[in-house]
Amino acid sequence: MQEDLREAHTAETASEAGTSDRIERSVVIDAPRSRVWRALTEPDEFGRWFGVNLTGQTFAPGQRTRGPITHEGYTHIMFDVLVDRMEPQRSISWRWHPHPADPKVDYDAEEPTRVTFSLEDAPGGATLLRVVESGFDKLPPHRRMEAFRMNSGGWDFQMERIRAHAATA
Numbered sequence: 001m002q003e004d005l006r007e008a009h010t011a012e013t014a015s016e017a018g019t020s021d022r023i024e025r026s027v028v029i030d031a032p033r034s035r036v037w038r039a040l041t042e043p044d045e046f047g048r049w050f051g052v053n054l055t056g057q058t059f060a061p062g063q064r065t066r067g068p069i070t071h072e073g074y075t076h077i078m079f080d081v082l083v084d085r086m087e088p089q090r091s092i093s094w095r096w097h098p099h100p101a102d103p104k105v106d107y108d109a110e111e112p113t114r115v116t117f118s119l120e121d122a123p124g125g126a127t128l129l130r131v132v133e134s135g136f137d138k139l140p141p142h143r144r145m146e147a148f149r150m151n152s153g154g155w156d157f158q159m160e161r162i163r164a165h166a167a168t169a
Helices: 002-006 033-041 043-050 141-168
Strands: 009-013 022-029 064-068 078-087 091-096 113-122 126-134
Touching (some): 022 141, 033 043, 033 126, 043 064, 043 141, 126 141
Antiparallel strands (some): 009 022, 022 126, 064 078
16 A cells, blocks of 8 residues: 555546646655655756756745756747745645747747645655646637646656655755
8 A cells, every 4th residue: 555655646637528627646755745845946956857947046926937948859948937825845836838839929928827736744754745737728729738738748757757856865
């Protein structure tokens, strides 16, 4: 059972009508909550597991945090978030434009999605980390499903990255 808790859990939540408005992921990390919180909120450390250069940036409520993505094939994309709130060692949320892949498009004209990370204690001194990205139904219809699909796969990847990063550092 303990091993089952350590595996990443995934779910895509869709309404009965078939809309896909939110992505939910969770993972148990073999690290205390304070360690996972640092991995989420210290920009240089966040950048190492997320794959973004946030040198000179900070995460703070009401503040914009920006930097270039460093993953091969995505370096033309800018990580750009507006932090909504931070509750130390409990949650951080931000708004961003999901999958802003086309440099010719002004994504600021679109409604952003909200990303919320929440942390809870888990057995054995571990931490349960959840991420929820919601608001896809407010995106323009022509790109809604592609943004949902790309971010769905992206959160699978990123939750494994933070699990490995926080458990070993």
